[in-house]
Amino acid sequence: MTFHPRERRIAGGIDRRAFLRQSAFTAAAVAAGPSLLAACAGDDAAGGGGQAVPLSRPDNPVTLPTFDDIPMIADGLEPESGPLKIFNYAEYIAPQTLRGFRRQYGVDVDVTTFTSMDEAIARLSGGQAPFDLFFPTTDVIAKAALGRLLQPLNASYLGNSGNVWTQLQDPFYDVGAQYTRPYSLFTTGIGYRVDRVTQTPDEYDNPYDILWDPAYSGDLYLLEDDREVLGMAMLRAGEVDVNTEDAALVDAALADIQALDDAVNPRIGVEAYTILPEGRATIHQAWSGDVVNAQYYLPEGESIENVGFWYPAEGGGMIGSDQMSVLVGAANPVLAHLFIDYLLDVDNAHTNFEWLGYQPPQTSIEPASVVADGLVPAHLDTTVIRPEDFDNGYQLLQLSLAGERLWDNAWSTFSAGA
Amino acid sequence: MGQRVVDVQRRRLKPRDRTRALWPGLALPGVAWLLAFFVVPFYGVLAVAFGGLDPIFGNAVPAWNPLEWDTTVFGDVLDRVVNAELREVYLRTFVYVGVALFLCFLIGYPVAYYVSRFGGRRRGLLLGLILAPFWINYLMRMLAWINLLQEDGYVNDILTGLHVTSSPVNWLEGRAVTVVFGLVYGYIPFFVLPLFAALDRIDRSVIEASRDLGMGPLRTFLRVTLPLSKQGMLAAAVITALPMMGDYYTADLLSGSPRTSMIGNQIEFFLFEGSQKNAGASLVVILSILLMAAMAYYLVQTDRATRELHRS
Numbered sequence: 001m002t003f004h005p006r007e008r009r010i011a012g013g014i015d016r017r018a019f020l021r022q023s024a025f026t027a028a029a030v031a032a033g034p035s036l037l038a039a040c041a042g043d044d045a046a047g048g049g050g051q052a053v054p055l056s057r058p059d060n061p062v063t064l065p066t067f068d069d070i071p072m073i074a075d076g077l078e079p080e081s082g083p084l085k086i087f088n089y090a091e092y093i094a095p096q097t098l099r100g101f102r103r104q105y106g107v108d109v110d111v112t113t114f115t116s117m118d119e120a121i122a123r124l125s126g127g128q129a130p131f132d133l134f135f136p137t138t139d140v141i142a143k144a145a146l147g148r149l150l151q152p153l154n155a156s157y158l159g160n161s162g163n164v165w166t167q168l169q170d171p172f173y174d175v176g177a178q179y180t181r182p183y184s185l186f187t188t189g190i191g192y193r194v195d196r197v198t199q200t201p202d203e204y205d206n207p208y209d210i211l212w213d214p215a216y217s218g219d220l221y222l223l224e225d226d227r228e229v230l231g232m233a234m235l236r237a238g239e240v241d242v243n244t245e246d247a248a249l250v251d252a253a254l255a256d257i258q259a260l261d262d263a264v265n266p267r268i269g270v271e272a273y274t275i276l277p278e279g280r281a282t283i284h285q286a287w288s289g290d291v292v293n294a295q296y297y298l299p300e301g302e303s304i305e306n307v308g309f310w311y312p313a314e315g316g317g318m319i320g321s322d323q324m325s326v327l328v329g330a331a332n333p334v335l336a337h338l339f340i341d342y343l344l345d346v347d348n349a350h351t352n353f354e355w356l357g358y359q360p361p362q363t364s365i366e367p368a369s370v371v372a373d374g375l376v377p378a379h380l381d382t383t384v385i386r387p388e389d390f391d392n393g394y395q396l397l398q399l400s401l402a403g404e405r406l407w408d409n410a411w412s413t414f415s416a417g418a
Numbered sequence: 419m420g421q422r423v424v425d426v427q428r429r430r431l432k433p434r435d436r437t438r439a440l441w442p443g444l445a446l447p448g449v450a451w452l453l454a455f456f457v458v459p460f461y462g463v464l465a466v467a468f469g470g471l472d473p474i475f476g477n478a479v480p481a482w483n484p485l486e487w488d489t490t491v492f493g494d495v496l497d498r499v500v501n502a503e504l505r506e507v508y509l510r511t512f513v514y515v516g517v518a519l520f521l522c523f524l525i526g527y528p529v530a531y532y533v534s535r536f537g538g539r540r541r542g543l544l545l546g547l548i549l550a551p552f553w554i555n556y557l558m559r560m561l562a563w564i565n566l567l568q569e570d571g572y573v574n575d576i577l578t579g580l581h582v583t584s585s586p587v588n589w590l591e592g593r594a595v596t597v598v599f600g601l602v603y604g605y606i607p608f609f610v611l612p613l614f615a616a617l618d619r620i621d622r623s624v625i626e627a628s629r630d631l632g633m634g635p636l637r638t639f640l641r642v643t644l645p646l647s648k649q650g651m652l653a654a655a656v657i658t659a660l661p662m663m664g665d666y667y668t669a670d671l672l673s674g675s676p677r678t679s680m681i682g683n684q685i686e687f688f689l690f691e692g693s694q695k696n697a698g699a700s701l702v703v704i705l706s707i708l709l710m711a712a713m714a715y716y717l718v719q720t721d722r723a724t725r726e727l728h729r730s
Contacts, residue, residue, distance in 0.1 A: 053474055118691060125475045147474045218591030221674075226691075265592050267674035280568070280590075401476055404693035412684060412692070417510070417676035418503030 053143045055398055057243065061172035064145040064179055072152040073333045080332040082107030084339060087120065087131035087327070089113060093343075094355035101342050107335060124149045124327070132330035133339055136323050138173055139398045141180055150179045150325045157337035160344035165361045165387045168321065173397065180323040181340050184289075184358040185385045187393065188228055188318035189311035191276050191286035191294075201310035208236035210283060217264045220283040221275060222257075224268045226411030227396045231318055232285060233257050235394065242318065242394045245403035254410040261414065268415070273297055276307045288383035289358035292376055296357075309382045319385070319393030321361065359385050460706070467492055467699035478695035495700040504684065504701075508708075511680040514594065515662045518601040519655055522609040525602070526654070530610045531643075534617035548610055556604060560671045563600065564590065567672070592675025600668040605661060609654045616650020617643070649723050656716045663709060681705055 056062035084101075086093070090113040098109050114120040117137050124134070125147055136144055144150050155161065161169060161181060168182045190201050190210060198215065201207035211220065211232070222229050231242035233253040244250065260266060269275070272286035273293040279302070291309040298304060311317050324343065326336040342348055349360040354375060359365065367384040370376050376383055399407065465480035468487035472479050481487050498504040533544045551559060566573050567589040574586035589596045620643060628638040666682030681701065688698030 116691070121475055122477060125477060143474050218588055261676055265675055265677060267590075267592055268676065269674050401471065401473065401693060404476065408688070408692040408694055408697075412687060413503045415676045415679055415687060416503045416507040416684060417679050418506045 053146055053398060053400070055243075055400060056142060056173040057397060058172050058395075061175045062142065063175040064142060066152055066178065067148060070148060070151050070328055072154045073157075073337070075154065075156045077334045079105055079107070079334045079338055082109070082332055082335055084109045084133065084332050084335040085131040085330075086111045086133045086135075086339070087114065087124075088133075088135045090115070092135065092356070094352045096355065097343065097348060097352045100348065100351070101339055104342070105335065105338060107332075109339075121149075130329065130331070131327055132332045132336040134325050134327050135183060136180070136325055138321055138323060139396060141173055141323060141325070142398050144325070145174075145179050149328055151328050151330065151333065152178045153181070153326060153340075154337060157334065158341045158344065160341050160346075163344050163346055163349070163362055163364065165363060165390070167387065167390055168361050174323075180325050181344060182361045183322045183324045183343065184356065185321050185361055186319070186358055187288040187311050187383070187385055187389065188223070188232070188320075189286060189288065189291075189309055189382065191272050191284040191291045192308050192310065193276060193279060193282045193306055194308045195306045196279075196282045197308075200308065202313075206236060207310055207312070208232060211236075211266075211285065212260050212263050214263045216283050219281055220264050220266045221269050221272070221281050221285065222260075222266045223285045223287075224270050226407050228285065228318065229257055229414075230254065230407060230410060231394070231396060233260075235317065240316075240394055243397045243399060243403075245399060245406060247406055250406050250410050254414060257414050261417070277302055277304070279306075288385065289356070291380060292383050293357040295377060304377050305379060307380070309380055311382045313382070315386075315389045315392035317389075317393055318396065319389055320395055321390075322358075361385075361387075463699050463702050463706075467696055467703050469696055471694070471696065476693040476695075478699070491694065491696045492700040492703070495697050496704060499701075499704055504681075507679060507681055507684055508705075510678075511663060511682075514598050514601060514680060515659055518598050518605070518662060519609075519659055521598070521602045522606050522654075522658055523651070526606050526609040526613060527651075530613040530617055533610075534614050534620075545611075545614070548607055552607060557667070557671075560600065560604070560668065563603070564671060567596065590672060590674075592673045592678055594673075594678050596672045597669045597678045597680075600672045601662050601665065604665075604668060605658045608661070609658045611654075612657055613647065613650045613654040616647050616653065620646045649720060652716050652719055656713065659712065660709060663705060 054062040054064070082105075084107055086109060088111060093111065098111070101107075102109055112131060114123065117140055120134070120136075121140055121144065124144070134144075134150070141150075155177075158181060161177070164182055170177055171180070171182070174180045190207070192201065192210070194200075197210070199210070201210045204210055204213075210216070211222070227242070230250065230253040233256040234240070234242055234244070234249065237252065237256060239249055239253075241249070267281070270290075272284040273290040274297045275281050276284055276286070276291070277294045277298045286309065288309065288311065291307065294307050295304040324340045326333055326340075330336050343352065343360075344362075346362060346364045349362045350365065353360055353365070359370070367381065367386055370384050371378050371381050462480065464487075465482050466478045468484075468489060468491075469481035470479045470488065471477065495504070499508055529548070533541050533548075537544050565571055568574075569586045569588050573589065574583070577583045578586060624646070625638060625642055628642045629635075633641060664682050664685070666680060666686045669678050669680045669683055685698050685701045685705070688694050688701060692698065
């Protein structure tokens, strides 16, 4: 299972997901966690009429199924009176964006948060989430559509769709953009302390080798995400199919990260945005948006100049995007469409980006302008994502259940410290 | 007529009989509680462990009918526990909990002993101080320790100031000692309180008799107090060990290294993040079986002690 960049730590050293979870359950309750309770709520929440979840790939574009009993809304409807109910990660929409939408349409907007995509899907598939708008990751879109959680979008309400990068207007994971519009982008690279490393990643023959360098033993973090960590081991070894279900390749990646464990005793976490500026580690596998956000978590006297980020200059690293979708059973489907369109507007997307740190795929946002506008420090321009990065980058995509088991077991073996 | 009277008399319970019937009735709320919050949920865990997964979302599909239980996943998990990498994490968990319990005993026994024997009028205050950390959320306390244990934190300041260490120690770099410390810190009040209750119940006249018969304080402690507090120690150990065994956040917060992960971390992964909820439930079942063995020992010991008490 992938772990999303917004599943971040709260200030003080613990991620939101863990905080909420750990606050909510005592150790004894581990035995009967929400997943089990959700499981016990019904025998089978899946729909789809027995179809297998389609595995979209850049070379295997997928047109997601539609259902006669889940039609798109008609053209030209008046917006509902609200309130618009949004289901999203915490702090994943700028407050000023929400205020602006409220002012423009005169409706209330309620945001309900989830802490992980697994939790969100569990709640939605259990029928416990009466929301209008949902922000899924790319890898769950197919199962959400097939499982009858999403309704097709009506493009007549989404006039700003043309503002996004061309290749994301008709993406391979949702041909025809029937269910989704893109929201934000991220790359996965290596964050590091410029003032502490003896060599930057670029100066290694293989930049990923810095993660295996014993010089940083006890001083290095990996992302708490099986797909990201094993995938990066694959890229280091030159294997670019980061969605492979070949057991030999997964085992080889596992052996590599076990060697990493032997060499540097890494810690696992998703706090790069505080750990790096605070100097609590020298190296941190990190998402681009978190490194951008590091500038807002600097201790007194610390400079963002000391935080660096490596992502292959020529592209070819891990990359991803988040989406916006309208849910089946939405009480305010017109408002939900209008909100998506509002976020696709150039000015609104820019305002949202200023607060969020994660870049929207807007054609108007040029890498040079992002730096010139002061949104990203000049030396962190490696965090800026270009359209061509999607052409030669590698996205973590939906696996089959057997594939997920393969990756999960590899991660379980690694995280057991065996 | 005579027979009718006898029947009526049989039906009419004497007050003493009615009282006797009342006592088992008092157990009903407890039984209902156990059924609702232990037996049924645990059966749910079994149903998930031996159930399947839905083909789209990967959610658990519990098998409520035992005749439909599929043991494949449980068997695979058991095999990994017995023969492969999960064995190590189970062993590590038992070692951490064992060492933490030993330290709880070394630290907690003198505290409980002091409060029960010498607390006097201040025992309420002392007990309040022992419980004081509970007023603050466990996570908040652990986050505080993260700051204290950092390389430039107060702990290193004190240790280097006292020349215990020549340079700051990176306590948070994934050390077993830090995780064990966290377990001890987090759970020691659970150890002290039942032990205090057991020590407080020891009849002072027994101790005085020992002293009157010529035994010194040390021998009195070793020959009288310690044996009489055995049940209290067992209860404290059980109450402390059970949550420790399922703990996953202490290792997560104070280490984060795979080398110090505990079985709770694996359970958390499979139940919350992985696509194999039935594997996570299987790990819970295996852990529960192991803990039930420890509980059985405790119950046997308690039963034996009760019978000895009745005999004497």
